[in-house]
Amino acid sequence: MSNPKKEFDWFDHPSSRRLLWWLLWILCGLSIIAEFFIHRHPHFSIDGFFGFYAVIGFVGCAIMILAAKGLGIWLKRKDNYYGEPEETQLPEDIDGDLR
Amino acid sequence: MGIFDNLPPAVLLFVGACIVPLLKGKVRNTFLILVPVAVFFYIMKLPIGDGLSFSFLPSFGEIEPLRVDKLSKAFGYIFTINAAVAMLFAFYVKKAFQNTWALVYIGSALGVIFAGDLITLYINWEIMAVSSTFVILARDTEKAKGAAFRYVLVHIFGGLLLLAGIVMNISAGNGIAFDGFAYADANIATTLILLGFLVNAAAPGVSAWLSDSYPEASVTGGLILSAYTTKTAVYVLLRGFSGWEPLIWVGCAMTVFGIIYALLENDMRRILAYSIINQVGFMVCAAGIGTQMAISGATAHAFCHIIYKSLLWMSAGAVLYRTGKSKCTELGGLYKTMPLTLIFGTIGALAISAVPFTSGFTSKTIIIAATEHEHLLWPWLILELASAGVFLHAGIKFPYFVFFNVDRGLRPKEAPKTMLVAMGILAFLCIYMGVRTEELYSILPYAVDYEAYTVPHIVTQSQLLMLSALVFFLFLPMLKRTATISLDTDWFYxxxxxxxxxxxxxxxxxxxxxxxxxxxxxxxxxxxxxxxxxxxxxxxxxxxxxxxxxxxxxxxxxxxxxxxxxxxxxxxxxxxxxxxxxxxxxxxxxxx
Structure with missing residues (x-):
């Protein structure tokens, strides 16, 4: 590499990404295991069972992503749908380091 | 102090706005920061109680441009703090036009907050609509002009609904005082006023102006706009329509609507715009619940939300400023050269997601607790789901697609120092208010008997968030960005x-x-x-x-x-x- 100062690119390495995946699974596991050691006070009948919030988080988010994906088929349009001109010149308040 | 005891804070900002064009360069930009700082201390000194009022016409009632109580003060504090930090972020701006109008805009928002009567409120409401249109126009692109045109039309429509409601309310003999309207006495007049307010709150059906216009404003323009119009609407709903049950459902719909659209969106600033709708949904829902706890929760949430949302707009703004790009399909891998912007943006992202030890955790959860106290099962469930969804679209999606994802070969410089300092201040506040809850709770309109930091709460919140994060990365292929927009209600016009x-x-x-x-x-x-x-x-x-x-x-x-x-x-x-x-x-x- 000609660049004398080595760039920080830790997140690009497959090994780091694997490590982060592991970390994510472990944290998920820990948050669920921690429920064994606490005493919750449910306010409704449905939120009393073990791992309720984990289920809400997982199932809820999955449903929302699928719903968004489904609606996307119907709602998504090309960028230039409204036929507005793409600005070729950057506005003044943008430094545009790359321009 | 004499006359200064009775001066509405809005006036100070209007005077400041008149002086701004006379100044030049760094003097002007310093002045722009100092004006809101001065107004912040002025608001702090204002004594609680009726400030200024005078009789306009005998049968009309009292015009009251200055009413000070804990609710208006709390909004006054956050409006001025945010203004000062936003102006620090905007230190690079060379022209006076945008920030002059921004001061007028912030001033008129304060004018609404401290208005004790509907006439003062209406006048400031319209000044807000006009001045914010100029803030959008300041970007001076064809797209911005189109968006500003649509923006002002929608707000004129909302303003007319409000005016019609006010006029009918006066002719029904109810005077001009702006206090709580009772849900039991709902009539056409109060409903029209409510609809006028809901246009500015970006309620479903009339929300498209927000996601259409804010992302077309300039780097600072979007930042300033993101804080005031919707939060002023939240304030007037809390003040005038607390306990109006339909608002619970309007709020719930907003939280879900914001998430779905933010998930579909490609433009980073449009993601943040939809996320405003999601967050304001929590506050509108709280207004609908209307208990003291809900009102205080909504105030706390508005306070914290303005800070972390500004922080997110700042980090997105810094990226736009340096790269000239705002689409996820064109961004990625910026962590290599903009690490500080990434760190500050991530703190904002964690705060909006209500991660423990950030401000979202100590404010948003009060609203959720208020639904529990009132045994509102469905609203509670929707708000919990929406909390998980926030982590998806704003907490992870925004930083991930902008700073990580694919390296697109962009190597912009780190954000300018003034931007970094501004982001640093807000990032500090996000954590400070997440830890020092008593200071946040002390400015709320009603005392809250709520403890955010219990072990079970931290555990359940961690479960909710960690599993949401897991879903994000498991479903990542489905979230791949495309160079598209999504149809919203602005399609109709x-x-x-x-x-x-x-x-x-x-x-x-x-x-x-x-x-x-x-x-x-x-x-x-x-x-x-x-x-x-x-x-x-x-x-x-x-x-x-x-x-x-x-x-x-x-x-x-x-x-x-x-x-x-x-x-x-x-x-x-x-x-x-x-x-x-x-x-x-x-x-x-x-x-x-």
Whole structure:
């Protein structure tokens, strides 16, 4: 590499990404295991069972992503749908380091 | 202090806005920071109670441009703190236009907050609409002009609803005082006022102005806009419509709507715009619940939300400022060269997701606890789901697609120092208010008996968030960005407007063309023809049988016809014929 100062690119390495995946699974596991050691006070009948919030988080988010994906088929349009001109010149308040 | 005891804070900002164009360069930009700082301390000093009021017309009631209580003070604090830090972020701006209008905009928002009557409120409401339009226009691109045009039309519509409601309320003999309207006495007047407020709160159906216009504003313009219009609407809902049950459902719908659209969106600042709708949904829901706990929760949430949302807009703004790009499909891998922007942006992202030890955790959860206290099962469940969804779209999606994802070869410089300092201040506040809850809770309108930091709460919140994060990364292939936009309700007036134009064009211009063709082209021409050729034709009609009887052949007849025509055209009849015709006419008149 000609660049004398080595760039920080830790997140690009497959090994780091694997490590982060592991970390994510472990944290998920820990948050669920921690429920064994606490005493919750449910306010409704449905939120009393073990791992309720984990289920809400997982199932809820999955449903929302699928719903968004489904609606996307119907709602998504090309960028230039409204036929507005793409600005070729950057506005003044943008430094545009790359321009 | 004398007169300064009674001056509405808005006036100070309006005066400041008048001075701004007279100053230059760094002096001006420093002045822009100092004005909101000064107003912050002024608001802190304002004594609780009715400040300034005067009689306008005897039957009208009191005009009250300054009413100070804990609710208005809390919003006053956050509006001015945010303004000062935003102006620090905007230190790079060279022209006066945008930030002058921004001061007017912030001033009029404060004018609404401290208004004790509907007339003062309405005037400031409209100043807010106009000045914010200029803030959008300041970016000076074709897209911004189009968005500003649509923006101001929607807000004029909302303002008219509000005005109609106020006028009807006055004519019903209810005066101009702006206090809580009772849900039990709901009528057309109060409903119209509510609808006017909901336009600014970006309620479903009338929310498209927000996601359409804010992302088209400049780097700082979007940042400043993101804080005031919707939060002013939240304030007036808390003040005027607390306990209006339908608002619970409006709020719930907003939280889900914001998430779904933010998940579909490609433009990073549009993701943040939809996320405002999601967050304001929590506050609108709280207004609907209307208990003291809910009102305080919404105030705390508005306070914290303005800070972390500004922080997110700042980090997105810094990226836009440096790269000139705002689409996820064009961004990625920026962690390498903009690490500080990433860190500050991530703190904002964690705070909006209500991660423990950030401000979202100590504020948003009060609203959720309020639903629990009132045993509102469905609203509670929707808000919990929405909390998980926030982590998806704002907490992870925004930083992930901008700073990580694919390296697109962009190597911009780190954000300018003033931007970094501004982001640093807000990032500090996000954590400070997440830890020092008592200081946040002390400014709320009602004392809250709520403890955010219990072990079970931290555990359940961690479960909710960690599993949401897991879903994000498991479903990542489904979240791949595409260079698309999503249709929103602005479709109706953007495409509908064009359709209306075309319809009017083809129908009205069609009628016009048909009328032109038949009258100007047809009737007038035939009248002219009749006048010029009619006499000759009649003569020929009369003479033809005569010629036939006389035995004149066809070619001679043709000659005679031509003779008649030229005689008529030139008016050169032999005297005999003219006299003969005159006698004929007189004879007809005589006998009939």
């Amino acid at each position: 953007r495409k509908g407007g064009k359709l209306f134009y075309k319809l009017m064009d083809s129908s009205l211009n069609g009628i016009n063309a048909a009328v032109h063709k038949s009258f100007i082209g047809g009737m007038v021409a035939s009248i002219i023809r009749m006048a010029s050729e009619g006499p000759a034709k009649i003569l020929i009609l009369v003479m033809t049988p005569y010629w036939a009887v006389k035995g004149i052949d066809a070619s001679q007849q043709k000659e005679l016809r031509n003779e008649i025509r030229t005689s008529v055209e030139t008016g050169a009849f032999p005297i005999g014929i003219t006299a003969w015709l005159s006698v004929l006419v007189l004879a007809i008149l005589f006998f009939f």
